[in-house]
Amino acid sequence: xxxxxxxxxxFLLASKRQTLVIILGIAVGVSVQIFIGALIGGxxxxxxxxxxxxxxxxxxxxxxxxxxxxxxxxxxxxxxxNNIRVITPTITTSGSLVKGENSEIIVVRGFDYNTAxxxxxxxxxxxxxxxxxxxxxxxxxxxNLKDSLGIEIGSVVTFDSAVYESRSFTVVGFFDxxxxxxxxxxxxxxxxxxxxxINQGDVVSNIEIQLNEVFDAEEVTKLEIDEQIxxxxxxxxxxxxxxxxxxxxxxxxxxxxxIQIFVIVSVVLGISSTLAITVLQKSKQLGILKAMGxxxxxxxxxxxxxxxxxxxxxxxxxxxxxxGLLYSFTTFSGTDIPITFDAGFLAMxxxxxxxxxxxxxxxxxxxxxxxxxxxxxxxx
Amino acid sequence: MPSILSLKKVSKTxxxxxxxxxxxxxxVDLDFEESSFNSIIGQSGSGKSTLLNIIGxxxxxxxxxxxxxxxxxxxxxxNDLAAFRNRSLGFIFQFHYLLPEFTAMENVxxxxxxxxxxxxxxxIERADELLEIVGLGNFxxxxxxxxxxxxxxxxxxxxxxxxNPSIVLADEPxxxxxSDTTEKIYELLRDINRKFKTTFIIITHNRTxxxxxxxxIEIKDGKVYLDIxx
Numbered sequence: 001x002x003x004x005x006x007x008x009x010x011f012l013l014a015s016k017r018q019t020l021v022i023i024l025g026i027a028v029g030v031s032v033q034i035f036i037g038a039l040i041g042g043x044x045x046x047x048x049x050x051x052x053x054x055x056x057x058x059x060x061x062x063x064x065x066x067x068x069x070x071x072x073x074x075x076x077x078x079x080x081x082n083n084i085r086v087i088t089p090t091i092t093t094s095g096s097l098v099k100g101e102n103s104e105i106i107v108v109r110g111f112d113y114n115t116a117x118x119x120x121x122x123x124x125x126x127x128x129x130x131x132x133x134x135x136x137x138x139x140x141x142x143x144n145l146k147d148s149l150g151i152e153i154g155s156v157v158t159f160d161s162a163v164y165e166s167r168s169f170t171v172v173g174f175f176d177x178x179x180x181x182x183x184x185x186x187x188x189x190x191x192x193x194x195x196x197x198i199n200q201g202d203v204v205s206n207i208e209i210q211l212n213e214v215f216d217a218e219e220v221t222k223l224e225i226d227e228q229i230x231x232x233x234x235x236x237x238x239x240x241x242x243x244x245x246x247x248x249x250x251x252x253x254x255x256x257x258x259i260q261i262f263v264i265v266s267v268v269l270g271i272s273s274t275l276a277i278t279v280l281q282k283s284k285q286l287g288i289l290k291a292m293g294x295x296x297x298x299x300x301x302x303x304x305x306x307x308x309x310x311x312x313x314x315x316x317x318x319x320x321x322x323x324g325l326l327y328s329f330t331t332f333s334g335t336d337i338p339i340t341f342d343a344g345f346l347a348m349x350x351x352x353x354x355x356x357x358x359x360x361x362x363x364x365x366x367x368x369x370x371x372x373x374x375x376x377x378x379x380x
Numbered sequence: 381m382p383s384i385l386s387l388k389k390v391s392k393t394x395x396x397x398x399x400x401x402x403x404x405x406x407x408v409d410l411d412f413e414e415s416s417f418n419s420i421i422g423q424s425g426s427g428k429s430t431l432l433n434i435i436g437x438x439x440x441x442x443x444x445x446x447x448x449x450x451x452x453x454x455x456x457x458x459n460d461l462a463a464f465r466n467r468s469l470g471f472i473f474q475f476h477y478l479l480p481e482f483t484a485m486e487n488v489x490x491x492x493x494x495x496x497x498x499x500x501x502x503x504i505e506r507a508d509e510l511l512e513i514v515g516l517g518n519f520x521x522x523x524x525x526x527x528x529x530x531x532x533x534x535x536x537x538x539x540x541x542x543x544n545p546s547i548v549l550a551d552e553p554x555x556x557x558x559s560d561t562t563e564k565i566y567e568l569l570r571d572i573n574r575k576f577k578t579t580f581i582i583i584t585h586n587r588t589x590x591x592x593x594x595x596x597i598e599i600k601d602g603k604v605y606l607d608i609x610x
Contacts, residue, residue, distance in 0.1 A: 003493045010481035288477040291438060292491045292539075293466025295459050373438040 004298050007289075008305035011282060022274050023314045029267035030318025030353045033260045035325045037349070038341035040256035044249060046338045048214060051245055054120055054177070056208035057217055057238045058225070066091075066203035073207060073229060080228035083211045083221045088115035089204040091194040095161030097141075097169075097187065099149040106145070106187045108159070110194035110204075119210050122175060122188065129153055130173020133189045136196060139169040142183035143176040164197045214238070264356050271310060271360035275303060279364045279371070286368055287376025300365035307361025311354035318353060319346055381413035383450075384546055384579050385435065390444035392430050392602075404430045406602045407444065412547070415577040417570065419590040422599035429551065431599060432583050436469055436549045437461045449546075466495050470540025470578075474552035478524035478532050478539075484511065485520040488539045495543065503542070510538035513575075514568060530561040537568060541576065548572075550582045554589070566592055 012019045060067075060077065067073060070089050078087050091110040096103050113132050117123055122132060126140070130153060133140055141151075151157060155171045169189070177183055195203065211217055217237040225235055239246055279286070286299055326339050392405040404427045412418060422428040433439040434446065437453055446453045448468065456464060465471075470491075478487045488507045489499065497503075511520050514534035516527075524532055533553060540548050550569070554562035566589060573580050582593060590596045598606035 003496070007479075007481075010479075014481040284475075284477060285479050285481075288471075288473075288479065289490070289494070290462070291436070291465065291471045291473075291477075292494055293462045293464075294494045295462045297459075298494075374433060 001298075001301065003294075004301035005305045008302045008309060011278070011285075011302065012306055012309060015278075015281075018274070018278075019310070022271060022310050023317060025270050025274075026267055026310060026314025026353055026357060027317035027321055029263045029270075030315055030349055031321035031325055033263050033352075034319065034322030034341065034346065034349050035329070036256060036259050036263075037345060038322075038326055038339045039329075039337065040252060041340035041345070042338040044252055045340050047245075047249065047252075051242070052214060052238045055238070056119065056206070057211050057214055058209040058221060059236050060207040060209070060225070060229070061205065061234050061236070062232055063234055066198070066200060066205055067207070067233075068201065068203050070202075070204045070207065073233070076228050077207060077209070077225055081221045081224040083213055083216055083224075084209055085212050086115055086118040086210040088112055088119060088208050089191065090116065090206050090208055091191055091198070091204045092206065093161070093164070093194055093197055095159055095164070095197075097145065097149060098158040098160055099151050099155065102149045103160075104145055104148055104185070106141075106185050108139075108187045108189060108194055108197070110189050110191040112191055116208075119208060125175040125177055127174045127176060130175070133172055133193070136190060136192045137167065137169050138172045139187050139189045139193070140173040140175055141171060141188075142186045143174045144180070144183040145185075145187075146174050148184075159197070161197070164199070167197065169193075264352060267314075267353065268356045268360040271307060271357050272363055275307060275361050275364040276367065278306070279303065279368045282368075283371055283376050286371055287373045290371070290376075291373045296369040299371075300369040303361045303365040303368050304358055307365075308354060308358045311357025314357065315350035315353040319350060322346075322349075381415065383411045384414045384448070385412040386410070386447040386450075387435070388445045388447065390431075390434060390441045390446065392427075392434060392439070393442045396442065404602050405434070405441070408602075408604060410597065410604065410607075412579060412581060414546075415573070415579055416595060417573045417580045417582075417593050418595045418597065419582045419584055419593040420597045420599060421584055421587060421590045422605075424585065426599045427602040428583050428599045432549055432551055432581070435581065436471060437465055463495075466491060467543060468546050470543070470545040470548040472533070472536050472540050472548065472550040472553045474555035478527075478535055480523070480525045483521050483523055484516060484527065484531075484535045487524055487535055488520075488542055491539060491543045507538070507542060510541055511535075513572070514538045530557055530565070533557060533561075533565060534568065537565070537572070541572065541578065544576070545578065547579045547581060550580065552584055553582065554584075554586075562589065 060073070074087060074089060078084055089112060092107060094107050097106050113122065127143060130140060149157065151171055153171055153173055157169050157171060158166055159169055160166050191204065195201070211221060218239040222235050222237050289299060330339055387408050387410040390405055390408045391403065393401050393403045395401045408431065420428050420431065430439065434441050453461065453464065479490065482490070485507060488510060489503070492503055493499065508517070508520070511517050514537050516531060516534055519527060519531060524535060527535065554565050557565065569580055572578060584590055595609040596606065597604060
C-alpha cells in the first residue's frame with residue numbers, strides 16, 4: 001500500500017506538466033459542476049420563492065360554506081404536522097370600490113396580521129407612508145388602485161356590493177406586490193371588517209398555511225392534515241394548483257442533473273484515457289517492478305492511487321475555481337440571479353470527482369496488472 | 381557443491397494454439413551448483429533469452445519442470461512466483477531498468493520495499509555497503525536519470541543483491557557498455573560471487589566475456605550444444 005502510494009506520487013511528480021493538465025481537466029469539470037449546480041439551484045429557489053413564497057401553500061376551505069369554529073380547526077391542523085411553518089385564517093369577499101366617478105372591481109381580504117404577515121410579507125410591500133389596517137374599516141389597497149381611483153392615503157372610499165350593504169373605508173396605505181392582478185384588485189383589511197360586511201358572525205373563509213418543505217405539500221403534509229380534521233373540509237395544495245410550474249421545476253432539476261452527469265462522464269473518460277497512456281509510458285518501470293517481485297495487485301494499486309490523487313487535487317482546485325466563477329458571475333454579470341450552494345453540495349461534488357477519478361483509473365489499473373515482464377523486455 | 385537450480389526436460393513452444401507454433405526450447409536439462417559463476421551463450425534466436433526468462437520465472441515452460449533447492453516451481457501461483465523472485469532472485473538486464481523517478485539509493489532499496497518489510501537501519505547500511513562495493517557511495521542520492529550508463533548498471537547490480545538472493549540472473553549486463561566498463565562490471569560480478577557466494581547465470585553473446593566464467597553453456601537451436609566447465 002505505502003509503496004504503491006509512494007510510487008504513484010513519484011510517477012505523477014515525474015511528469016509534472018501531464019499531471020497538471022489532468023488535474024486542471026478535473027478541476028474545470030468540478031468547477032462547471034459546482035457553477036451549474038449552484039446557479040440552477042439558486043434559480044429554482046428563487047422561482048419557488050417568487051411563485052409560492054408569498055402565498056398560501058396549503059389552503060383549507062369548507063365547501064360552499066364559511067368556517068365558523070375556526071379556532072378549533074386551527075389548533076387541530078397546527079398539531080397535525082411538523083412541516084407547518086405558519087397558519088393563518090382569512091376571510092374574503094368581493095365587490096367594487098367607488099370614489100367619485102371612478103369604480104373598480106375588487107377583492108376584499110381580511111387578515112390576522114400577526115400571522116398573515118409571515119406569509120404575505122405585507123409590511124415589506126407597503127409604499128412609504130403606509131401602515132397596515134388596525135381597526136375596522138381601515139384598508140390598504142393595491143398600488144394600481146391609487147391611480148385608477150384617484151385616491152391618496154387618508155381618502156375615504158365606498159364599498160359597494162350586490163349582496164351586502166355599502167360601507168365606507170378609510171385608505172391607510174398602498175402595497176406593491178409586483179403582481180399586476182393583486183395590485184389591481186386586492187383590498188386588504190382586518191378580519192373584523194369583512195366579517196362586518198358578510199354579517200354572519202365570527203367566521204372565516206380559508207385557513208392558509210405555509211410550509212418548511214414546500215415539496216412535501218401534496219404527498220406528506222396534506223395527508224397528515226387530512227387525518228386530523230373532519231371530512232367536510234377541502235384541502236388544496238400549491239402543487240395540485242400548479243402542475244405546470246412543478247413540471248417546470250422538475251425539468252430544471254433533471255436538466256441540471258444531466259449536465260452534471262455529462263460533465264462527470266467527460267472527466268472520467270479524460271482521466272481514463274490519459275492514465276491508459278501513462279500505463280504504456282510506465283510499462284518499463286512496471287516490468288522491472290514485476291521482475292523484482294511486485295504483486296499484480298500492488299501494481300494495480302499504483303494506478304488507482306494515481307487516479308485518487310488526481311481526483312483529490314482536481315477537486316480542491318475545482319472547488320476554488322467554481323467559487324471564483326460564482327463570485328465573478330454574481331459580481332460582474334450585472335444580473336440579480338441568486339446563487340444557492342452549501343458545504344454539503346461542495347463536499348458532494350468533491351466526493352463525486354474523487355470517486356470518479358479513482359474509478360476512471362480502474363481500467364488502466366487492470367491493464368497494468370495484466371502486463372507481463374516478458375512483454376516489456378521484448379518491447380524494450 | 382549441491383545443486384541450487386535444476387531444469388528437467390524444459391520445453392517452450394510459442395503460439396501453441398495457432399497454426400504455426402514455434403518451438404524454442406527442446407527438452408533442456410541443466411543443473412546449476414550453489415555459488416557457481418555460469419554463462420549461457422548463443423546466437424540471437426538460439427533460445428537463450430527464453431531460457432533465462434524461464435529460469436527467472438518470468439515465463440513458464442510449456443513442459444518440464446524447474447526445481448529451486450529441489451522444490452518445483454510449476455505448482456506456484458503468479459503471486460507466489462512474484463514472492464519467490466523477490467526473495468531468491470536478483471535481475472540485471474541489458475537495459476538498466478532503474479526507476480527513473482527514484483534516486484540510486486531508493487532503487488537499491490526497491491526489492492526490499494516490495495517485500496513489504498519495514499525499512500530498518502540495518503538494511504539502509506546494507507544498501508550503503510552495496511553502493512560502496514559498486515563504487516557509487518557518493519552518488520546514492522542522485523536521481524538515476526542523472527547517472528551514466530555504467531553507473532546505472534552498477535546501481536542495478538547493487539539492487540539485485542539487496543535481498544541476499546541465491547541466484548543473480550544477468551541478461552547481457554554489459555550489452556550496451558564500452559569495453560573498459562564491461563571489464564570493470566565483470567570484475568565486480570566476480571568479486572560479489574566470491575564475497576557473497578551468490579550463484580551467477582549470465583547471458584551473453586560475447587565469447588570473450590563468457591570465457592571469464594567458470595562454466596560456459598552454449599545454446600543452439602533450442603538445445604544445449606556445449607557445456608564446458610573449467
